[in-house]
Amino acid sequence: MTVRMPGDEFSDNSLLDVGNLRVYYPVKVPLIQRFFQSEKPFVHAVDGVSFNLKAGEIFGLIGESGCGKTTIGRAVLRLVEATSGTIRFEGVDITHLPESKVRPLRQRMQIIFQDPHASLNPAMSIGQGIGHPLKIHGLAWLEADVRKEVLAVMREVGLTPEEQLYDKLPKDLSGGQKQRAAIARAIILRPQLIVADEPVAMLDMSIRAKVLELMLDLKEKYHLTYLFITHDLATAKFLCDRIAIMYLGRIVETGPAKDIYESPKHPYTRALLQAIPIPDPMRRAPKVLPKGEVPDAIHPPMGCRFHPRCPAVLPTCGWEARDFLDYLEERRSDPEKGREDELILGSLEVWKANGLEAGRPCEPENIAIITEYVRSVFREAPAPMAQALDDIKVKEGRIIVVFRSPAALAPKEVEGRLVECLLY
């Protein structure tokens, strides 16, 4: 299902249109293990993401590491293959274009990487590196022409004195200069779209502003459109017209940057905003942080992927067997409860989670006692999880805890933006 903001159905000024994009990476499994596993494991890096970029805007993809933001940037440029979904650039479906047809497209879509050092060829001089795309795309062949264009673009990005820097190697430049060279290389082809993947994350604070200003200047001058990928909400707030907040392969909230920063709706957006350190010692305040960390993307949580950590979680958000086992593990660190749990429920290893059902083998004489104990554990559990419990049953010598199926989750329009959360 492709979801769009109301009022911005695909139109002529949509430069990039991503619909229900999925990118799964296969997980390398040792040969022997493959014999025993029926299912092939995949990392669900991007799992059903839709957004569009209007010409001339800066669209921010924001999220923590592993949320899939970088993968989206690369999929858009066809540097990684989409597993499913569509990518349209200037109205043309490019999702499965053959490489020979993608190449000319790359004149119009370029990328700036996070690590400027790794993205410049260490054996090429700065000038050669910046001019290389001209040769690849056959736009200039004579060395003198290339040089002239490169020097002009170097001046534009502030790599001066350009004549002197032209023959320097990347290792002779500072981080800021290297990033300017990477920007120069990206704009020398006069692209429409630039994917900027954390372009200032590796630079020192005192020079970040200069590089961001340069990007803004170039955008004005050449009517560029940026897909700005970052984990830094503060930079995105300053720079972006619209943003999408990502969590574990999904967009949880998207809309005009101003609105989202003013009143974030998704609990994850709120958590992210609250976690940013404030550079003012007079404004220290206790934070309400989500517990734990981002789970792995091979087996993302059911329902809303943020539910195991969400401070505003509901019984319908996707409680499942794994959450119950995690809760049991949490109880083990409490000396009293932990000991009693171990005595009656046994080691955590005997419990197996399978979707909505968590179970362990059980001798007939212990069924009553264990069932009653599990009920008492649920009475002590956080209310949303306890209310999601459907049944505790006995089947084929196993005692099984069953959760209710989660409510269907879809992006909803809330105050001018799309939010994927059952609270709305």
Next chain:
Amino acid sequence: MLRTEDLSVHYATSRGYIHALDNISLDVASGETVGIVGETGCGKSTLGKAILSILPPRTRVTGHLLFRGTDLNALDREALRRLQGEEIALIFQDPVTRLNPLMTIQEHFLETIRAHQKVSKREALERTTAALTSMRVPESRIRNYPHEFSGGMRQRIMIALALVLTPSLLVADEPTTSLDVIVEAQILEILQDLKRNYRMSLLLITHNLGIVAEVCDRVAVLYAGKVVELGSVTDIFARPVHPYTRLLLQSIIHLDTKELRSIDGQPPDLLFPPSGCRFHPRCPYAKPVCQEKVPPLEEFRPGQSAACLFGKDFV
């Protein structure tokens, strides 16, 4: 607790000596959190390494490094080894590289405890579980290997490992830089709890001024191997004296940023540091005298000193 007096560190390279730290004098009181901030190459990590005496060989160290009055530079290796770990502990930016991938978490702890103290395995194990539980690492995972943990969990294990010998000073070198913001906030909360509960001193080395503002009592701003400003966090953030401190604070991009500011130029090459004030080539207020005279660290307000010849004008 800890005091450095004119501490200088010079790294030997094929091109000559790098003046990584130049006459650093600062102190950390008992129970205090001192932040060391600065940009890449300002010498902040070198300071942490100097305190732990883990600088590479052939590095020239001069000046004094006093821990509870004992000069660490004068101690022999064995005495130093005892002191480290038991009294001074270090946590690094990247916990992955500091944990042995072939050892379980339990083995890491047993090795550390028994290298320093003669205790039974049983007692060592008890202390291990206590340390891990206080860091909210489930006891059930004690026999797991480092790769089986998430980044935040690994950093918590590192902190537990550093604290299991109950040191009185913890040096944390960019402890949250490789972590995401939410986990970073969680770790900072833990560090603050620890400080409160154990009255431990914390030397927090970071490039992130936001973190300094949130957790430190005092802060030293380093530039090109020198302390340019030193004072309480509230003073330094509200009334910075040194132009570098002020410009650095203005360059932070935070949620209330209305316009972008940066500092012209780049940090100097420490093989050939600039004469006079090391910040003069980038300082918008520099006068000719700044090229000649090295500014001393002078007190401009009670408890707040800065190394600027024209500090008076900025008070």
